[in-house]
Amino acid sequence: MxxxxxxxxxxxxxxxxxxxxxxxxxxxxxxxxxxxxxxxxxxxxxxxxxxxxxxxxxxxxxxxxxxxxxxxxxxxxxxxxxxxxxxxxxxxxxxxxxxxxxxxxxxxxxxxxxxxxxxxxxxxxxxxxxxxxxxxxxxxxxxxxxxxxxxxxxxxxxxxxxxxxxxxxxxxxxxxxxxxxxxxxxxxxxxxxxxxxxxxxxxxxxxxxxxxxxxxxxxxxxxxxxxxxPGNDPMIVMPSADQDAAIAAVIDAIGKGDSIRRMIVHSEMYTAVMGRLIGAVESLSVGDPMREETRVGPLGTSDAVTLLEEQVKAAVTAGGRVLTGGTRMVGRGNFFEPTLLADVPRNSAVARDAFSGPVCLLFRAHDLQDAIAIANDTPLGRAASVWTKEPAEQQQLIHGVDAGFVALNALPADDPRLPVGGAKRxxxxxxxxxxxxxxxxxxxxxxxxx
Incomplete structure (x- = not known):
């Protein structure tokens, strides 16, 4: 063939x-x-x-x-x-x-x-x-x-x-x-x-x-x-974090479709961050990837779009809510709407699985230890992003999150100087x-x- x-x-x-x-x-x-x-x-x-x-x-x-x-x-x-x-x-x-x-x-x-x-x-x-x-x-x-x-x-x-x-x-x-x-x-x-x-x-x-x-x-x-x-990479955001920078980072990750999969936000700022995220995701321009202003292009194969569609449906069936997006785009090409999901049960298979595409799951954490527990509640451990300005929290997050790569107040990014590789599965x-x-x-x- x-x-x-x-x-x-x-x-x-x-x-x-x-x-x-x-x-x-x-x-x-x-x-x-x-x-x-x-x-x-x-x-x-x-x-x-x-x-x-x-x-x-x-x-x-x-x-x-x-x-x-x-x-x-x-x-x-x-x-x-x-x-x-x-x-x-x-x-x-x-x-x-x-x-x-x-x-x-x-x-x-x-x-x-x-x-x-x-x-x-x-x-x-x-x-x-x-x-x-x-x-x-x-x-x-x-x-x-x-x-x-x-x-x-x-x-x-x-x-x-x-x-x-x-x-x-x-x-x-x-x-x-x-x-x-x-x-x-x-x-x-x-x-x-x-x-x-x-x-x-x-x-x-x-x-x-x-x-x-x-x-x-x-x-x-x-x-x-x-x-x-693959990973089910978490991003933990604590109250002391630079909220603007964290939101910009996760929007960049959603646009690329190959980085952060789960955003875990402290309950103190959860509602405010969710509102800002919805607006930011909806503002992402989807279309011809050859155009400089496009932020989200198509997925590489039609099978990848079909799998992503099935995963979003599974998340909703498990009890999750689609905050924005959630559907395959009608017309030519392998386009899927930039999507934000919330309330997906932690113990559901889809919450612990890997996504590939412009989709992010939003979770509420009651405190630092709860955030670490949510981040680690997956058999995967490729990379993680942790956001806080508190030195004590930084050390607890770096040591507590199970991943092969942990980025502090930044997104994980490949660099020839830095070894990359996963943990767990x-x-x-x-x-x-x-x-x-x-x-x-x-x-x-x-x-x-x-």
Whole structure:
């Protein structure tokens, strides 16, 4: 079955790509193995030059690349431009710091000398979603490539143009042919790719079902896996918080559709915040993502809209109230109204689930401990945002919320310096920072005798 690149704002077909059969896949994996072997032999200085060239290409071609992202995912053009710029910044960060991050680590000893040498693991398979196709790829592949590995990139079927552009950029930057390969395969061949002896590890950013299946497969084959799975990210707002800044932040998150899912507000300010939120959500402009003034574009696929529609209905059935929005928008494209829900029972399945789209659930907390309890009342733990000016509350929130990333008086945001990854059923392992570059390296201990 061919891969179709569809414009989610109109439903029009942009391009169609033939998928590979198993023989073509195996040939590309063999090529990736050759590239990994060459990558390992090349000096780090060569990879650094390639990475700086990659950053330059992203800068020079950012406008056109952002256009492709928006055409395939429905992200606003402003958000897509920021996505490309973040990818370039990540290339520059690792180009500046890779020597330090990959340096051997001296180990203390008595009468002996020992150190840990970081060695590349080989070919790494990445399975990625349609959301933020460039950023999810670059935050994974930049540290993997600079460490001397090769990448097999299996994007969602809806973003083949983004995937192929990333492959072309990496090749044009000077990395060996096959150092990054965009896999034009159906989902049924992903496990076939993972089973190949040349593939040493897998990283999954996607649904919990996909993560479970591929982690189980990798575990059976004794291959490393890293999982970045969805979250039900909370935002806690206490009375001392900057209310204007907190509301602006959650509105920005709703517009992006990929950040905060639950806003937990202290009862002292709950009614006032709710009123302001309703007005702010209703003022969000929905429409053509190519227009600079658009704040909310379509979702990337029609299936994503259908799932979001079902989740909102489930929330209402459980006892929740739709404060504004709540329905799929009539007409062409995968549009869903920016939505605010309240009174969804904490013990309902939908309140503890992950949403993907312009929807936020509003909860009332009686005090700090109640807010922490609501935030943790989910099996997921990707990220959290906590808002208070009280130092004692800040420490209790930072230590009390179960998440892989906690932002204080700000939204969680990926930064190449900061490791990101989930807790609980939001996955394990890290990307970015020093931890990210070492996920797919072998810690080889070297002992030097007398």
């Amino acid at each position: 061919p891969l179709q690149s569809l414009n989610p704002a109109t439903g029009d077909t942009l391009r169609t790509f033939a998928t590979w059969d198993e023989d073509a896949l195996q040939a590309r994996i063999a090529q990736a193995h050759e590239a990994a072997t060459l990558q390992r032999a090349l000096p780090l200085e060569h990879r650094l030059l390639c990475l700086r060239k990659l950053a330059s290409l992203l800068d020079e071609e950012g406008v056109e690349l952002a256009r492709t992202i928006t055409q395939e995912t429905g992200k606003t053009i402003a958000a897509s431009a920021k996505e490309v710029a973040r990818c370039a910044d990540t290339c520059r960060y690792y180009a500046d710091h890779a020597v330090r991050l990959l340096a051997p680590e001296l180990l203390p000893g008595e009468g002996e000398h020992a150190y840990v040498q970081w060695s590349p693991i080989g070919v790494v398979l990445a399975v990625l979603p349609w959301q933020s196709p460039f950023w999810h790829a670059f935050r994974f592949c930049v540290p993997v490539l600079i460490a001397g590995n090769a990448v097999l990139l299996k994007h969602a079927a809806s973003v083949p143009q983004c995937s192929l552009q990333i492959e072309a950029l990496v090749r044009r930057a000077g990395f060996p042919r096959g150092a990054l390969t965009a896999l034009l395969i159906e989902d049924s061949l992903v496990e076939t790719a993972l089973a190949n002896d040349y593939v040493a590890a897998v990283s999954v950013c996607g649904t919990e079902a996909t993560g479970r299946a591929l982690a189980a497969k990798a575990g059976w084959q004794l291959k490393k896996s890293v999982l970045h799975l 939001s996955g394990y392992g890290r990307e970015l920072g020093s931890q990210g570059i070492r996920e797919f390296l072998v810690a080889k201990t070297v002992l030097l005798g007398k």
